Amino acid sequence: MPHIPLPEHLPGITGLLEYRLDTAMPIRDLTQILLRGESSLTEGERELIATIVSSRNCTNFCEAAHTKAADLLLGESETARLVKLDFESAPVSDKMKALLNIAALTQKSGKAVSGEAIERAKKAGASDLEIHDTVLIAALFCLYNKYVDGLATVAPADPAFYQTLGERIVARGYMRPPGGYSKPA
Amino acid sequence: MPHITLPEGFPGIRSLAAYRPDTGAALYALAEALLRGTESSFSQAEAELIAAFISAQNECTFCTCSHAAAARYLFNQDKSIVDAVIENYETAPISEKMKALLGIAKCVQQDARTVTDELVANARLLGATDRQIHDTVLIAATFCMFNRYVDGLATVTPLGLEAYEPMGERMATLGYIPPKPMGQ
Numbered sequence: 037m038p039h040i041p042l043p044e045h046l047p048g049i050t051g052l053l054e055y056r057l058d059t060a061m062p063i064r065d066l067t068q069i070l071l072r073g074e075s076s077l078t079e080g081e082r083e084l085i086a087t088i089v090s091s092r093n094c095t096n097f098c099e100a101a102h103t104k105a106a107d108l109l110l111g112e113s114e115t116a117r118l119v120k121l122d123f124e125s126a127p128v129s130d131k132m133k134a135l136l137n138i139a140a141l142t143q144k145s146g147k148a149v150s151g152e153a154i155e156r157a158k159k160a161g162a163s164d165l166e167i168h169d170t171v172l173i174a175a176l177f178c179l180y181n182k183y184v185d186g187l188a189t190v191a192p193a194d195p196a197f198y199q200t201l202g203e204r205i206v207a208r209g210y211m212r213p214p215g216g217y218s219k220p221a
Numbered sequence: 222m223p224h225i226t227l228p229e230g231f232p233g234i235r236s237l238a239a240y241r242p243d244t245g246a247a248l249y250a251l252a253e254a255l256l257r258g259t260e261s262s263f264s265q266a267e268a269e270l271i272a273a274f275i276s277a278q279n280e281c282t283f284c285t286c287s288h289a290a291a292a293r294y295l296f297n298q299d300k301s302i303v304d305a306v307i308e309n310y311e312t313a314p315i316s317e318k319m320k321a322l323l324g325i326a327k328c329v330q331q332d333a334r335t336v337t338d339e340l341v342a343n344a345r346l347l348g349a350t351d352r353q354i355h356d357t358v359l360i361a362a363t364f365c366m367f368n369r370y371v372d373g374l375a376t377v378t379p380l381g382l383e384a385y386e387p388m389g390e391r392m393a394t395l396g397y398i399p400p401k402p403m404g405q
Contacts (some may be wrong), residue, residue: 039341040351052355059359062227066247073262094334138373146281154224168237168374172244175369180363184397185333186325187355198396 039188040188045220047153047190047197052183052215057131067167070173077166079206080109081132084119092143095181097191103176131160135170142174149185153166173211224375231400232377232384233283234398237370239400246399248367253397257361264354265393266295267319270306271360273327278330281368284377290389318347322357329361 042051053060071082085105090098103120107113118126123136134157141148148172157167193199227236238245255261256268263271269292276284289307293300305313310323328335341354349357355383379385 039336039338040355047230056260056359058260059251060253060257062247062250065250066244066251069243069247110271142369142373145279148367149224149375151224165241167225168241168333171373172237175366175373178369179366181364182333182365183359186329186336186358186362188336188338 037188038190039186040186042189042216043219044190046217047182047192048101049189050217051189053212057212060212064210064212065140066118068170069175069215070143071208075166076163077135077169080106080108081117081135081174083109084116084128085136086133086171086177087116087175088119088123088136088139089143089177090181091142091163091218092179093122093181093185095185097189098177098181100191100195100198101201101205105205107204108202127204129160131157131166132160134160134168138167139174141176142171146171146175148201160184222375223377224373227374227376232379233287233371234367234376235377242399248370249397249399251388252361252367255356255363257396262350262356264295266292268360269320269357269359270303270349271323272364273303274306274323275326275330275361275364276368278327279365279372281372283371283376284326284364284368284383284384286379287388287392291392292384294390294393310397314367315353317327318344318349321347322349322353326357326361329358330365333358333362373374374380 038051040055042055045205046054054066071086072079075082083102086102087106090102098169103116106116115127119128119136123133123140126133128136134153134202137156138149138153141150141153223236224349226237233240234248238249256272257265261268265314269288273285273292274289285307289303292303302314306315308321310320313320321340325340325344326334328340336358344354
């Protein structure tokens with residue numbers, strides 16, 4: 037049960053983003069820019085970064101939602117599964133492995149991001165902006181994961197919930213729906 | 222030296238907001254709403270204190286020094302509270318309610334799944350509102366983001382404490398205004 041009263045029909049992050057709208061707006065803006073804005077990384081690659089960080093923070097709600105979004109964007113579910121298991125042997129490019137390594141280090145601590153990890157990414161062809169965005173996406177998902185877990189929000193057990201959520205994230209992105217969320221009848 | 226080429230002449234988070242103004246604008250808007258907004262359940266001084274405390278737990282020198290400076294400015298004659306909290310919040314001269322909330326913030330910083338029902342019930346017993354519990358968790362989570370962003374890209378951290386005093390006063394009085402983008 038959540039630590040504070042939240043609308044039952046809005047589990048996970050959604051209820052929190054409705055609980056306090058003035059802080060939710062810039063969080064949503066930031067997410068939309070990073071995950072859906074113009075980038076040399078594909079939307080699927082950016083969702084993989086969100087997925088590995090949520091997985092390592094053991095935040096079930098975010099992990100399930102972003103795994104599903106990555107699966108839908110990539111058109112298969114093997115890559116996200118293997119990235120979470122061991123990204124070094126997952127079927128992604130060397131550049132992506134180096135960026136996932138930076139994301140995994142960022143999840144531990146900002147100070148854990150070593151010069152070697154950056155050098156590896158640059159040698160594999162990553163641009164400054166790709167490195168920047170990787171660190172910021174990883175940091176942003178530490179915010180989300182800690183927000184969701186710190187207030188003990190509900191993570192539905194039914195996989196169908198994440199199918200619907202993943203489809204919504206892929207189709208509509210991260211902005212608040214106009215008029216908010218309607219209560220179930 | 223920063224891990225990527227950032228505009229010179231800006232320290233810490235400011236160099237990142239100057240590098241990428243669109244994400245910078247959202248990050249500064251979040252800091253403004255969370256630490257200074259009219260919707261906040263804390264005074265500006267209390268919100269800055271939680272920000273400085275979390276940044277210290279994450280050992281992020283830039284964020285610790287700047288938010289501690291803002292908190293010291295806001296606490297005014299009680300400014301010694303700030304360093305006492307960073308040193309050891311359990312023995313610092315703050316209310317029992319604030320101690321309970323900082324205990325929750327610390328759990329969020331370490332592993333947010335460790336915020337137990339008992340910790341929350343205790344904070345409530347000491348007078349914390351739902352909204353203060355929420356805002357504590359969100360400030361802690363937000364600074365876990367800022368600290369990772371600032372240190373993960375190895376931004377420039379001024380070393381002398383005198384650099385932070387005017388910065389803190391500016392944050393406390395003018396708020397969170399993003400730097401002008403590169404080339405302007």
